[in-house]
Amino acid sequence: DGGITQSPKYLFRKEGQNVTLSCEQNLNHDAMYWYRQDPGQGLRLIYYSQIVNDFQKGDIAEGYSVSREKKESFPLTVTSAQKNPTAFYLCASSILTVLNQPQHFGDGTRLSIL
Amino acid sequence: KQEVTQIPAALSVPEGENLVLNCSFTDSAIYNLQWFRQDPGKGLTSLLLIQSSQREQTSGRLNASLDKSSGRSTLYIAASQPGDSATYLCAVKDTGNQFYFGTGTSLTVIP
Numbered sequence: 001d002g003g004i005t006q007s008p009k010y011l012f013r014k015e016g017q018n019v020t021l022s023c024e025q026n027l028n029h030d031a032m033y034w035y036r037q038d039p040g041q042g043l044r045l046i047y048y049s050q051i052v053n054d055f056q057k058g059d060i061a062e063g064y065s066v067s068r069e070k071k072e073s074f075p076l077t078v079t080s081a082q083k084n085p086t087a088f089y090l091c092a093s094s095i096l097t098v099l100n101q102p103q104h105f106g107d108g109t110r111l112s113i114l
Numbered sequence: 115k116q117e118v119t120q121i122p123a124a125l126s127v128p129e130g131e132n133l134v135l136n137c138s139f140t141d142s143a144i145y146n147l148q149w150f151r152q153d154p155g156k157g158l159t160s161l162l163l164i165q166s167s168q169r170e171q172t173s174g175r176l177n178a179s180l181d182k183s184s185g186r187s188t189l190y191i192a193a194s195q196p197g198d199s200a201t202y203l204c205a206v207k208d209t210g211n212q213f214y215f216g217t218g219t220s221l222t223v224i225p
Contacts (some may be wrong), residue, residue: 006157031211042118043215050211056210058179095127096211100146100165103205103213105157 006091006106012114013078013085018105021076021109023091030096030106032074036060036087037108048095049074067080078111086112115182116141116208120216128224135189135219137204142182145207149178149189152201152218161202162189194223 004025013019031050035043045058049068061074063082068074071092078085088107117140127133137147146165150158162171162178164187170179177190187204203218 004157033213035215040217042217043205045212048212088155092158092213094211100163102148102160102163103207104160105150107157108155110155 003108004091004093004104006089006109008109011109011111013111014114018079019111020033020088021091023064023074023076023106023110025074025091025093025104026071026072027093028071029093029102030071030112031094033092033103034058034064034074034076035067035090037090043090046076052057059098070071075111116144116206116214117141117215118204118206118220119215120202120204122219123217124220124222126222126224129196131193131194131223132190132192133194133221135202136223137187137189137216139185139187139206141208142185143209145168145209147178147180147187148205148207148213149176149187150203150205158203170224174198191221194221196223196225199223 008024033048034046044060047066049055065077091106092103094103119138121136123162148163150155152158164171164180175192200219201218205213205215
């Protein structure tokens with residue numbers, strides 16, 4: 001079945017450590033997105049990419065980095081510069097060539113500080 | 115910048131009741147509006163997508179309406195069941211291919 005796979009499901013970060021969250025899709029979607037979800041808040045966009053080797057910052061990109069070397073993959077690195085990384089991270093994808101197509105989501109990664 | 119608001123933040127109803135969830139947005143220049151369901155600790159599952167040219171969409175017991183000019187959408191759930199308990203989020207897609215989400219309505223259906 002086609003879908004979006006996020007791994008790991010749970011991740012723990014030590015002080016000063018960079019960690020990378022994986023997101024893979026086999027839907028052949030052009031665009032991929034990373035969101036952060038905190039309790040009581042809506043999803044906030046971290047980064048998005050509409051094409052391989054290109055990506056744009058969202059509203060809260062500081063302390064995060066991404067790459068898009070392959071259409072299927074959009075990993076997110078949470079760097080030590082992100083001082084409050086504890087949150088639920090969601091990856092999504094969508095088709096761009098057809099306007100009214102839904103956005104699809106993975107099952108998320110929960111990141112906590114040790 | 116687009117802002118999306120959902121009211122109420124939480125709702126508790128007895129099983130079998132019909133209910134309405136509300137979503138409002140500030141900029142009417144949208145491509146579509148999508149309703150999602152989120153179970154605790156899970157990702158978002160798409161329920162309905164309404165194109166900007168449409169007024170409503172239906173799927174089973176769910177009906178979503180869109181009034182783009184007034185910046186409002188409603189999600190109507192008929193004959194609610196305990197399995198409908200979840201958080202419901204709406205999101206609008208703007209002309210720049212970005213999505214803006216509301217904070218969600220947490221629904222509890224009491225058996």
